[in-house]
Amino acid sequence: MTPTFEDARLEPIRQKVESGVALNFEDGLTLYRSPDLLGVGWMANLVRERLHGDATYFNVNRHINPTDVCVASCRLCAFGKRAKDPKAYTMSLDQVWEVAGKGWSEAVTEFHIVGGLHPELTLDWYCQMLRGLKERFPQVHLKAFTMVEIGYLAQRAKLSARDVLQQLRDAGMDSLPGGGAEVFSERVRRIICDHKITGEQWLEVARTAHQLGLHSNCTMLYGHIETEEDRVDHLLELRALQAETNGFVTFIPLAFHPEHTALQHIPKTTGFADIREIAVSRLMLDNIPHIKAYWIMMTPRIAQIAQRFGADDLDGTVVEEKIYHDAGATTSQNLRRGELLRLIREAGREPVERDTLYRPVERAENTFTVLV
Ligand code: SF4
Numbered sequence: 001m002t003p004t005f006e007d008a009r010l011e012p013i014r015q016k017v018e019s020g021v022a023l024n025f026e027d028g029l030t031l032y033r034s035p036d037l038l039g040v041g042w043m044a045n046l047v048r049e050r051l052h053g054d055a056t057y058f059n060v061n062r063h064i065n066p067t068d069v070c071v072a073s074c075r076l077c078a079f080g081k082r083a084k085d086p087k088a089y090t091m092s093l094d095q096v097w098e099v100a101g102k103g104w105s106e107a108v109t110e111f112h113i114v115g116g117l118h119p120e121l122t123l124d125w126y127c128q129m130l131r132g133l134k135e136r137f138p139q140v141h142l143k144a145f146t147m148v149e150i151g152y153l154a155q156r157a158k159l160s161a162r163d164v165l166q167q168l169r170d171a172g173m174d175s176l177p178g179g180g181a182e183v184f185s186e187r188v189r190r191i192i193c194d195h196k197i198t199g200e201q202w203l204e205v206a207r208t209a210h211q212l213g214l215h216s217n218c219t220m221l222y223g224h225i226e227t228e229e230d231r232v233d234h235l236l237e238l239r240a241l242q243a244e245t246n247g248f249v250t251f252i253p254l255a256f257h258p259e260h261t262a263l264q265h266i267p268k269t270t271g272f273a274d275i276r277e278i279a280v281s282r283l284m285l286d287n288i289p290h291i292k293a294y295w296i297m298m299t300p301r302i303a304q305i306a307q308r309f310g311a312d313d314l315d316g317t318v319v320e321e322k323i324y325h326d327a328g329a330t331t332s333q334n335l336r337r338g339e340l341l342r343l344i345r346e347a348g349r350e351p352v353e354r355d356t357l358y359r360p361v362e363r364a365e366n367t368f369t370v371l372v
Contacts, residue, residue, distance in 0.1 A: 007036035010043070013283075017043045022239070023284055028232030031280045037272060044279035044310030051289065052312040056349040057358060058340050061110035061316035064099055066091045066129065070116030071152075072195035076182065076224060078260035080116045090118065093125070097132050107363065109355045110316070111137070112177055113144040117152040123164060126153065127171035134172035141174045141356040147205035147216075148180035151197040161205045165212055175356060176209055178217030178252065184237050185230040192224055192263065199234075203241055210247025215357065218248045218288070222277055223256040223269035235284040242287045249357065250290035250313060253277040255297050274302050275309050282310030290358065300335060300343055307347045314340060 005011060009030050016023060023031075031040050067090040070080030081088035091099065100111055111133060130142055145153075145168065154164045165173075182192060184199025197205070209216055220234050242248045255269040255277070269277075282291045292313040293306035303314050344351040353361040 005039035007034045010039045025232050028284050032228040040279045041309040044282040047282050048310045054350045055352045056307050056344045057313040057352050057354045059316040059354050060108050062108050064113045065115050066096050067115045067118045069118045071119050074193035075262035076192040096129050110141045123153050123157045130172035142172050143175045143177050144173045146180035147202045148196050150205050162208050165209050176216035178219050181219045182221045183226045183230050184234045188226050210245035215249050217250045219252045219254050221254045248288045250292050251285050251288045252292040252294050253281050271302050274298050278306045278311045279309045304343045304347050307349050
């Protein structure tokens with residue numbers, strides 16, 4: 001049954017959504033400015049159910065952050081540290097492999113590997129890390145390195161991003177996680193992350209990865225100094241690249257966590273804003289298959305509700321995650337399988353355990369099979 005929206009400005013958007021017409025810049029602004037969150041959410045849920053029915057996906061993964069040493073000093077960041085900072089750490093290769101092996105009985109299907117821009121770790125070191133992981137855990141998908149890390153490795157090795165991606169792929173990298181996109185606006189990047197590659201370069205690395213057959217995710221960091229126009233532009237840039245490469249699998253809106261950053265005067269995002277971000281991204285990114293409510297950042301409570309506002313994925317049972325917890329995230333670092341299932345079922349959705357590429361995983365005790 002079609003409800004009557006409180007905000008009449010949503011009616012023409014509803015007609016487009018119902019007939020599968022892509023939304024434009026003005027539509028995006030209206031979605032961000034409408035107080036009728038239920039109306040926006042109703043449309044996002046329509047798209048979500050059209051694509052995925054009642055399925056909500058999750059996976060069993062582990063995060064590995066090999067180093068927090070970083071040459072950049074992004075104002076948005078509470079994770080990166082200077083090499084001489086007594087609290088900085090860099091794992092040896094053996095430590096990376098050891099961390100990967102902890103909790104192995106959970107039959108992890110994915111390692112999510114990101115870290116700082118280390119001034120001394122070489123491309124060869126990262127290739128060895130990947131090879132070592134593949135030797136030890138051949139069935140585990142290695143989702144590794146943001147476009148920013150790829151850009152930095154290319155700069156240091158004096159190679160093209162294509163060469164770096166090829167070497168990493170040959171060493172075992174299976175896909176890329178999609179972080180570091182922040183907001184593509186130059187004005188915003190100059191203030192929050194001026195040491196990072198530009199938005200254009202981020203998109204170019206993603207384009208190259210997709211051309212090489214590597215899938216990736218994509219993200220947007222919201223809730224800092226960006227405007228609604230910046231957000232709509234960002235989403236439209238991602239949609240345009242997807243129309244060209246079809247390489248993005250999942251979009252993940254990331255709420256800015258201000259604690260312990262140089263921008264800690266900025267208030268945290270609200271539940272209303274987080275839910276709206278999920279819904280708007282589902283509506284604007286009609287050609288990206290999945291929208292993830294990353295419970296680590298949103299809290300399990302908000303992520304659970306997001307399943308009725310456009311999200312079809314809750315991420316994984318993450319045993320150890322450092323980046324957002326350095327920035328003050330107060331969520332548990334480890335949501336077990338049973339708890340995820342409860343969050344999904346209580347929202348009237350059907351849990352589907354997946355691997356990184358959304359193939360269903362069937363489990364029996366501690367063994368698992370990816371259904372291809
Ligand atoms: S956001 Fe990334 S690149 Fe920037 S300082 Fe933090 S770890 Fe380094």
